[in-house]
Amino acid sequence: MLRACHRAGVAAAAQSSRCRRAPLRPSRLCRGYASSSGESGVSVGKIIGAGVLVVGGGVGGTVLYASYDAQFRESVEKAVPYSDKLFELALGPAPYTVPMPKKPTQQGPLKISSVAEVMKESRMPASKSQMSKTEAVAPSEEKEGKEHEGFRAIKERSPEEVAARLAQQDKEEQEKVSALAATLEAALSSTTRTTLQAITAQESAVQAVNAHSQILKEAMDSSEDAGEKKPSQWRTLEEALKDRRRAVDEAADALLKAKEELEKTKGVIENAKKSQLAGAKPHIVAAEENLHHLIVDLDNVVKKVQAAQTEAKIVAQYHELVATAREEFQRELDSITPDVKPGWKGLTGQLSTDDLNSLIAHAHRRIDQLNKELAEQRVREQQHIETALEKQKLEDKKAFEAAVAKALERHKSEIELEQEKKVEEVREVMESEMRTQLRRQAAAHTDHLRDVLKIQEQELKVEFEQNLSEKLSEQEMEFRRLTQEQLDNFTMDINTAYARLKGIEQAVESHAEAEEEARKAHQLWLSVEALKYCMKTASGDSPTEPLESAVKAIKASCSNNAFTDTLTAALPQESLTRGVYSEEALRARFYTVQKLAKRVAMIDETRNSLYQYFLSYLQSLLVFHPQQLKPPTELSPDDLDTFKLLSYASYCIEHGDLELAAKFVNQLRGESRRVAHDWLNEARMTLETKQIVDILTAYASAVGIGTTQVQ
Amino acid sequence: MASEGELGRKWDRCLADSAVKLGAGFGLGIVFSVIFFKRRTWPIAFGSGMGLGMAYSNCQHDFQSPYLLHGKFVK
Numbered sequence: 084m085l086r087a088c089h090r091a092g093v094a095a096a097a098q099s100s101r102c103r104r105a106p107l108r109p110s111r112l113c114r115g116y117a118s119s120s121g122e123s124g125v126s127v128g129k130i131i132g133a134g135v136l137v138v139g140g141g142v143g144g145t146v147l148y149a150s151y152d153a154q155f156r157e158s159v160e161k162a163v164p165y166s167d168k169l170f171e172l173a174l175g176p177a178p179y180t181v182p183m184p185k186k187p188t189q190q191g192p193l194k195i196s197s198v199a200e201v202m203k204e205s206r207m208p209a210s211k212s213q214m215s216k217t218e219a220v221a222p223s224e225e226k227e228g229k230e231h232e233g234f235r236a237i238k239e240r241s242p243e244e245v246a247a248r249l250a251q252q253d254k255e256e257q258e259k260v261s262a263l264a265a266t267l268e269a270a271l272s273s274t275t276r277t278t279l280q281a282i283t284a285q286e287s288a289v290q291a292v293n294a295h296s297q298i299l300k301e302a303m304d305s306s307e308d309a310g311e312k313k314p315s316q317w318r319t320l321e322e323a324l325k326d327r328r329r330a331v332d333e334a335a336d337a338l339l340k341a342k343e344e345l346e347k348t349k350g351v352i353e354n355a356k357k358s359q360l361a362g363a364k365p366h367i368v369a370a371e372e373n374l375h376h377l378i379v380d381l382d383n384v385v386k387k388v389q390a391a392q393t394e395a396k397i398v399a400q401y402h403e404l405v406a407t408a409r410e411e412f413q414r415e416l417d418s419i420t421p422d423v424k425p426g427w428k429g430l431t432g433q434l435s436t437d438d439l440n441s442l443i444a445h446a447h448r449r450i451d452q453l454n455k456e457l458a459e460q461r462v463r464e465q466q467h468i469e470t471a472l473e474k475q476k477l478e479d480k481k482a483f484e485a486a487v488a489k490a491l492e493r494h495k496s497e498i499e500l501e502q503e504k505k506v507e508e509v510r511e512v513m514e515s516e517m518r519t520q521l522r523r524q525a526a527a528h529t530d531h532l533r534d535v536l537k538i539q540e541q542e543l544k545v546e547f548e549q550n551l552s553e554k555l556s557e558q559e560m561e562f563r564r565l566t567q568e569q570l571d572n573f574t575m576d577i578n579t580a581y582a583r584l585k586g587i588e589q590a591v592e593s594h595a596e597a598e599e600e601a602r603k604a605h606q607l608w609l610s611v612e613a614l615k616y617c618m619k620t621a622s623g624d625s626p627t628e629p630l631e632s633a634v635k636a637i638k639a640s641c642s643n644n645a646f647t648d649t650l651t652a653a654l655p656q657e658s659l660t661r662g663v664y665s666e667e668a669l670r671a672r673f674y675t676v677q678k679l680a681k682r683v684a685m686i687d688e689t690r691n692s693l694y695q696y697f698l699s700y701l702q703s704l705l706v707f708h709p710q711q712l713k714p715p716t717e718l719s720p721d722d723l724d725t726f727k728l729l730s731y732a733s734y735c736i737e738h739g740d741l742e743l744a745a746k747f748v749n750q751l752r753g754e755s756r757r758v759a760h761d762w763l764n765e766a767r768m769t770l771e772t773k774q775i776v777d778i779l780t781a782y783a784s785a786v787g788i789g790t791t792q793v794q
Numbered sequence: 795m796a797s798e799g800e801l802g803r804k805w806d807r808c809l810a811d812s813a814v815k816l817g818a819g820f821g822l823g824i825v826f827s828v829i830f831f832k833r834r835t836w837p838i839a840f841g842s843g844m845g846l847g848m849a850y851s852n853c854q855h856d857f858q859s860p861y862l863l864h865g866k867f868v869k
Contacts, residue, residue: 762796
């Protein structure tokens with residue numbers, strides 16, 4: 084069978100080796116195919132490789148260029164999704180571009196520290212004029228001031244005080260501003276009023292002048308007309324002249340007043356400018372503008388008046404000239420014709436020829452004179468014109484210069500106003516920027532302070548806690564020590580008491596134990612006696628009573644004694660259930676056994692046919708051994724003869740030594756042994772039981788002696 | 795049940811058995827001799843001898859029975 088297994092194993096091995104060799108062939112075939120179709124396979128690989136290279140090159144180039152050019156990077160990121168992740172991986176985050184929308188977010192966190200900024204400003208009360216802005220922050224700042232109380236140093240004033248001061252300063256400033264504004268307004272309004280008044284006065288003056296000159300012209304033109312109208316005309320002329328004078332005076336007064344007011348307003352504006360209140364600036368600027376406008380208007384109107392006046396002057400001059408010429412003519416006429424009255428139109432009938440001739444001659448002479456004058460005038464025309472032109476030029480120049488100067492002044496003032504406005508704007512911007520910077524600085528300062536304070540707080544806390552814990556631990560230790568002492572004392576007392584109690588208890592217990600032991604020993608003794616008695620109940624051939632009850636009694640009497648337990652356990656089961664035979668019974672039985680054993684002395688494993696049985700029987704009849712032989716102290720091999728053994732055994736039995744007899748019977752061999760087998764068992768059981776009972780008796784006696792108290 | 799009585803019992807069985815077998819053999823011998831063998835004596839002797847022999851064999855086997863070893867042939 085082993086060979087078969089080996090053969091099977093060899094076959095399996097051969098099969099596996101065959102299988103292993105099989106796949107090599109297909110791979111070789113594949114390689115063969117591969118080599119045969121080499122070009123197509125390699126070219127596919129080449130194509131794939133080339134494609135991978137191109138893609139990789141493209142990606143790498145993009146990444147490289149993006150690392151140089153941020154805009155390209157941004158555009159690529161916008162165009163290709165998830166490319167920003169790739170760029171971030173390869174190049175790091177995108178470069179920082181100044182983001183405008185960040186400012187409002189920065190304004191947010193600064194709002195909290197605007198309190199600090201404000202309070203910082205309060206420490207420099209006079210310098211900055213951002214107070215106007217703190218008006219809005221003041222109410223919120225009051226709340227925050229309370230929050231930040233714990234953080235502030237001792238040197239600062241309390242936030243409420245600061246707030247109050249700020250509010251007060253605000254109020255003052257507001258008052259000042261409002262006062263200033265009010266004064267400006269008042270000044271401006273009065274100025275405007277007076278200026279308007281002046282303007283109207285000037286206008287009326289112009290009108291009056293124009294009217295007067297008009298009337299004068301009319302009067303002069305219509306001087307040849309009838310005389311009735313003349314006085315009325317002269318009267319209207321006089322009235323007109325009066326009006327004109329009045330109007331001009333009024334205009335002049337109004338102008339003076341307006342100029343005064345303007346000067347006042349200018350002074351007020353200058354004062355306001357000097358006071359440097361930011362809130363008043365717009366007012367100032369507006370006032371200046373108004374002032375400027377008023378000045379311009381006033382100047383225009385004054386110019387108008389002056390023009391009207393010059394015209395009027397011309398007309399008046401003309402009128403004077405005409406009047407003087409007429410008077411001269413009248414005088415001449417008078418000189419020539421003294422009796423002619425001025426109203427010479429009605430005198431045409433009264434005039435004589437001489438008068439007429441003298442008149443005509445005079446007229447001719449006058450005409451000649453006039454012609455001469457005219458010729459002279461014509462000759463000097465050019466010169467007159469030139470001088471007049473030059474004069475005019477000079478005047479014009481002067482006027483022009485005056486106008487230019489005025490215009491320059493005006494322009495200058497305008498430009499100054501504009502500049503001031505621009506300066507104001509720039510200043511505002513600058514101030515706001517400075518405010519933000521200051522706010523930032525203040526915020527940084529607050530943060531730093533906060534951190535430092537926090538650290539300090541923690542340090543102090545740690546220190547104090549340490550102190551506290553030290554003190555506590557000291558106290559605790561003290562307390563523990565005291566309690567421990569008390570406890571120790573108490574324990575000692577308790578221990579001593581306990582020990583005494585224990586001693587007492589032990590003594591009592593030992594007494595009780597001793598008594599108990601004595602009782603138990605008695606019990607045991609009694610039960611063992613019962614067992615012994617039970618052993619004696621064998622009668623005749625019947626065995627004893629079953630020893631079970633007696634054994635149970637023994638067990639009950641000393642249940643926790645290992646010795647007795649072992650012994651009672653060692654009792655053979657048969658003795659418990661059935662009882663044992665007595666020695667006498669066994670002795671009687673021995674004889675039958677002996678006889679039988681003698682008869683089959685020759686039968687053993689080798690000789691056991693019927694013939695041998697016969698022979699053995701014959702032998703038993705023919706062998707004469709003494710019935711009882713004293714057994715020697717040592718057995719020799721030839722003592723192991725059946726007959727001898729049986730003689731020894733019967734001797735022992737006769738002398739009451741069942742044990743030795745059993746030993747001798749145990750030496751029987753063959754059929755004799757089989758015959759004596761049961762007897763031997765019974766003898767053994769009896770012997771065992773007897774032995775155990777004897778031991779138990781001895782033990783009980785010993786225990787009894789041990790527990791007996793010697794008095 | 796006692797071991798010393800064993801032999802006695804065995805002897806009893808043996809004798810009973812031999813008596814039965816002898817008788818049976820004898821009877822069969824007679825029968826055979828009467829029926830088949832024309833009243834010869836040898837079948838009777840044969841039969842009784844056979845019966846006795848069987849009885850002897852049984853008896854011997856019974857007495858040998860404690861010493862017989864039964865073995866198994868283990869391949």
